[in-house]
Amino acid sequence: MVPIAGKQLVILVLWLALSTIVVIAFSWVVSSTKRPVPVGDVQPGGYRLRRLWGWFYGTLLVAAFAVTLWTVPYAWAQGSTGKPALVVHVYAHQFAFTMPKKLPSGTRIEFLVTSLDVNHDMGIYSPQGELLGQVQAMPDYTNVFFFTFPKPGRYVIRCLELCGAGHSYMFQPLQVYAPAPASTLGGRSA
């Protein structure tokens, strides 16, 4: 099994916690039918609770939306971090990625990703098997994707978009090595 960490851990905890609250609420309502009362006895309180729930839920959504605006993976949202140290072209095609086989860790890389045939998706898996990030590869378009490999190791690039009969076999290793001095990488293209 792949260790659950990072965003995946946050997602799992969030979903389990919210689902548990939902199940408890439903169980409470279901068990309440053992003690029936006329509808007029519960409606006014219910409407008040709905108003509160509506405000609470709405506020929660606005807060979540605001937070995510600052954390989207798009270049325009990541602020000015200077020029990427390395520009890497990725050409996806049935059923491989044409791209460098070795890249440095700790270096902000600008991936220019496109496809030579059908839609693909370039998923980056850590040496432990965690999915760290991804970007689609679409014919006629180039997706600009910034990524920094956190540490050296043997990563896997895997296609995550159904692209034909060989889709399951469209993955390849990527060796990530310890970073070279930044001054030697400035503006380099691979």
Added chain:
Amino acid sequence: MPTEQMGAVDLHGGDVGVTPRWMVGVSLVIGFGLIFFLGMVGGVMKAAQGNLVHLSPSTFYALLTLHGDGMISTVVLLTAVAHWYFLRRLLNLRVEVLVFAVLAIVWGLVAAAVAILIGGFGPGWTFLYPLPFIGNTWPVWSTGLFFFGVLFVGIGFAIFCLDILAGIIREYGVLNGLALDTIFPRLRRADGKVAPPTVIAATMVSIDGILTAAAGTVLVVDLLAHWAMPHFPVDPLWIKNLTYFFGHTIANLTIYLSAGVIYAALPHYTGRPWHTNRVYAISWTTSLLFVPWAWPHHLYMDFVQAPWLQIFGEASTYIATIPAAVVTIFGALLLVYRSEMRWRIGSTFFMAGLLGWLVGGVAAMIDATIPFNEVLHNTLWVPAHFHTYLLGGVFLFVIGFASYFAGDDAPPTRLTKTFEWVFFIGMIGFLAMFYAGGIEGVPRREAVQPVPGPLLAVIGTAFAAVLLIGMTGLLIEIFRRGQRNGATHEREVT
């Protein structure tokens, strides 16, 4: 004269030969038959991913396409018919139009099945351009036939939507169909009649459904033109947007069709009426406006997409959940809370479906949050959440409706309770394996999965078998009990 035939004769001035009840009953039989068959197909795919049976990748992707296209079309058929069953009591709807709509959807399904089972067409039910045309293992004719099949499903849904929208306009008008007269006094009718919640839901679904069917038509005509004339230019990003506008919205609308069923059927079990008020008007108008804008969340990882569309897609997805969470589901809980609820198969499945809708909805919202989507997109988390609200939500509503429709109003027996438990255990275990796979980063739509996919698939297969056993037993029991009780709810006004 039986009530059913009275409905057909009185409303339309002649016996059409097909009564509404017969039509709904036949549609349910066809639908449940398809669900069982396509569920078996899903089980075989799961078994193949778990290395329990061998399928070539081409066969696997053909079955995947059949399962996806078939299930979505069938769920559209079942929820549309269930909603129509209640609407016909409130609007002047013609059973002949429903017959045409159902026939178009069934023809679309047959065409797709031929393209897949004989032609081997297998780019997935979302058939992203240009995969159907490039480097594929299926013949050219199967591509065209599949597109015609999709076109017919869209036409069938459009016929359904146009007919109910026409009925709403005749009876209430579009604005009052959304109950906007509860907000704006100038719109109020002289007789003070306000659209019931089922009609409000139908107004939203019919308008958004027509938009969706129109988008689907443009999509398929574009692709058919390219199929007939390979030099006909097609833009991959435009087509991808259209594909998800059509595919996401039509799948999503099935839950709103189901909401219309809940509004009509749940009061039968609680003994409490479900009234319209301005909260419902605001809620459903919000759904009408924002549900069609949720599709961009399928394209978050297409970084070339216009930024405003990405952000608006996330905002629309969030906003579209407010009416469901704050009004419909909360309203259902309030209707049930401390009521004299009669716990029957119908009411149990309606409540379980609402729970599934919410749990699947939470998972969907997490996936529709851009930073999370970066590690969830196209993993098993995606089928996890949509199976939760389709299998664990919409399908449960349809089973609840089948029980209601069959007149199965007797308390549950030990046997029915056993089948319910078997069904729910199978379903929860089956869904849990999808979620586990998603968190582990296992890709969706793969004939051969990386670890721990195969192990999860073996466990998932076992739960799928349990689920199918429970479902079959339950449906047989519903039919048998309905036959024995022989009751209908035809005279009830909802």
